[in-house]
Amino acid sequence: MLFRVLKPYKWYAFLSFLLVSGYVASMLLQPRYLTNVLEAVMNNDQQEIYSIGVLLLIIAGIGLLCGGINTIISAHIAQSVSADIREETFKKIQTFSYANVEEFNAGNLVVRMTNDVNQIQNLVMMIFQVLLRLPLLFVGAFFFAVQTLPSLWWVIIAMVILVGGVAFGITGAMSAKFGRFQQLMDKMNAIAKENLRGVRVVKSFVQERQQYAKFRETSDDLFDLNLYIGNGFAVMQPILMFVSYMAIFVAIWFVSTMVETDSSAIGAITSFVTYLMQIMFALIMVSFMGMQVSRAFISLGRIKEVLDTDPAMIFKTNEVEELEGSLAFENVTFTYPHDDSAMLKNISFEVAAGQTIGVVGATGAGKSTLAQMIPRLFDPQEGSIKIGGKDLRDLSQETMRQTVSIVLQKAILFSGTIADNLRQGKADADQYALERAASIAQAAEFIERMDDTYHSYVEERGNNFSGGQKQRMSIARGVIGNPKILVLDDSTSALDAKSEKLVQEALNNDLKDTTTIIIAQKISSVVKADKILVLDDGRLIGQGTHKELVENNDVYREIYETQKGKEAE
Template identity: 90%
Template sequence: MLLKVLKPYKWYALASFLLVVGYVSSMLLQPRYLTNVLSAVLNNDQEQIYSIGILLLIIAGIGLLCGGINTIISAHIAQSVSADIREETFKKIQTFSYANVEEFNAGNLVVRMTNDVNQIQNLVMMLFQVLLRLPLLFIGSFILAVQTLPSLWWVIVVMVILVGVVSFGVTGTMSAKFGPFQAFMDKLNGIAKENLRGVRVVKSFVQERQQYAKFRQTSDELFELSLFIGNGFAVLQPILMLVSYMAIFVSVWFVSTLIKTDTDAVSSITSFVTYLMQIMFALIMVSFMGMQVSRALISLKRIQEVLNTDPAMAFKTTETEDLEGTLSFEHVTFTYPNDDSPMLKDITFEAAAGQTIGVVGATGAGKSTLAQMIPRLFDPQEGSIKIGGKDLRDLSQETMRQTVSIVLQKAILFSGTVADNLRQGRADADQLTLERAAGIAQAAEFIERMDDTYHSHVEERGNNFSGGQKQRMSIARGVIGNPKILVLDDSTSALDAKSEKLVQEALNNELKDTTTIIIAQKISSVVKADKILVLDDGRLIGQGTHKELVQTNDVYREIYETQKGKELE
């Protein structure tokens, strides 16, 4: 995956590599010429000291320039790649069905698009700024160190082996902890998100202490894990530094024994120690980067899981069709993911174009599930659902969205303006269309009283509107596109009786050709429907008009009498 997202920036990557080569070459050449400077000092050769000093400054300047430019290019690549991955991940999530989102969990997906993408961004930054440098620096320093003092080659080998053993042991232990670390991050984010979304409930029931206790427990678990990982880093660094200083001590001690027989060893020891430190630096950075890379690879895997997940529902065609508003369920059975028992069981009914169909039943009978099947938010495991005589699974997404509109039980608005929210039902709606839809939903009365009317600001989740106002705006959004089938999933529950009656009358007058499916808790909402479906425990146990069901269906009659339905006649 990483190679794929880096491909558009291959020329930047090549430039970064060449700059890294220039930077590393500068680091390797400086100790080499430093040996010559020390020899000139011992020989009191002022001219050579001056010329080599100027050359060292030029080499250092080139290295500094290469390093600075490479940092800029690395940052550009890292930022670009992270933006691409974040956008691609979000785009992929938009293709998910309800089942996919529930499988991952919304909070988990947010963490993957933020924290995990940031880890990948850090990995790319390290790759071009540090990781490309380390193998070149290690190999170059090793070769030049051996050339400088060939008799001490074994010191380098022993140091590399010791560092490798220590690093492998510590990083192996730490790497196993990064998976649980991300899981705790997901859990902590979920708790915080849930608490902030339900802040009104928390305040109303004085649950601050309980919410804090829940958050603190998870936070403490994350802290303990973070502390364990941090202690690993804390232990690793002094051990590696101890190994490097021991290597320097051994090198100096052996060189001191060579002074009498090899006077050039004095000038060479500084360069040798410098190369030794560069080797050590490369090994230490590999150890520390190894942990960061391990964490980033886990994040990369988590992003890959999202991108490789196939939507639970797929649209076979992109062809747009103009369908009639007929609707039929044919022996439909549906079970939610991870549930054992079906929510809908062998449902069969038909609705002619322009009819109003009411759906009633006790809580948990499957009314909202049936509503969500119509716009194909879920697919049935058995049976088929047809619109205009065609199976939903054979229609394009565009055809579905043009034909069916749903107003969900929970009214959800997005930050922006009133017009922005209404245009989610029809992107090209003009002002007259907005006003017509708002009029049908009885939302015009409060929208037009606001200072900026349809350009008035809507806060996140519509928190600056009442429940009834949000429902009416949701209904306006649902009807603005003149759908052939309109599904109202208990979407007038927050309205008073007068407003609900006005909405129903406007729907009957303005959308005469639209097939309307009304999911309701109150019999009064569906008493005038052309056909009423009665659900009980996921089964369709009766269908007919209000008068027919009162006489023939015990469940409907019980609901009717409980709500004093006789007063509605």
């Protein structure tokens, strides 16, 4: 995956490699010429000192320039790659069905698009700014160190083995903890998001202390884990430095025995120690980068999991068709993911185009589930659902969205303007269409009283509107595209009786050819429907007109008489 996302920036990567090579070359050449400077000092050769000094400045300047330009290029690659991954992940999530989103959890997906993508961005930055130069630096320093003092090659090998062994052991032990780290991040994010979204409930029931305790527990677990990881790397640093300085001490000790027979060893030891420090730097940096790399590769795996997930729902064709508004359920059985028992069990019924159908039943009977099956938010495990005589699984997504519109019980609005929200139902809706839809939904009366009318600002989740106003705008969004089938999932529950009656009358008058499915808790909302379906424990136990069901269906009669009694009281 990493190579795939880097492929569009291969020329930037190649340029970065050249710049890193130039930077490393300048680092390796400086100790080489430093030996010559020391020899010139010992020989009191001022001209040689001046010449080599100028050359060292030029080499250092080239290295500085290469490093600076490479930092800019590395940042460009890292930012570009992270933006591409973030956009690709979000685009993939848009193809997910309800089942996919519920499987991952919304908070988890947000963490993957933010925290995990940031980890990948840091990894790419490290690759081109640090990690790319470490193997070049290690190999180059090793080669020049051996060439400078060939008799001390074993000191370098011993240091590499000891430093590499310690670093590999500690980094390996720490890397296993990073998966747990991301899980705790997911959990903490979910608690925070849940708390902020439900702040009114938290305040109303004085749950601040309990919410804080829940958050603190997860935060403390994350703190302990971070502390454990930090302590591991804190212990590693002094051990590695001790091994490195021991190697330097041993090198100096052996060189001191060589000075009597070879005076040039004094100049060589300076270069040798510098190369030894460069080797040590490369090993230590690899060790410390191991933590970031481990976290980043876990994040890569989490992003890859999203990108490799097949949508639970696939549309076989892109062909757009014109369908009539008839609807048929044929032996439909549906079970939610990870549930053992079916929510809908062997449901069968037919609806003619233009009819109004009511769906009633006790809480948990499966009414909302049935509503969500019609626009194909879920697919049944058994049976089929047909619109205009065609199975939903044989229709394109565009056909489905043009034919079926659903208004959910929980009105969800997005930040923007009222017009932006209504046009989600029809992207090219003009002003007349906006006003007509708002009039049908009885939303025009409050929208037109606002200073900016349809250009009035809607806060996130519609928090600057009442529940009834949000429901009416949701209904307007549902009817603006003149769908062949309109599903109202208890979408008038926040309206008063007068407003609900006006909405129903407007739907009957202005959408005569639209098949309307009304999911309702109140019998009064569906009493005039052409047909009423009665659900109980996921089964269809009756269908007919209000009069027929009062006479023949015990469950419907009980619901009706209970509500009638409450109204009388």
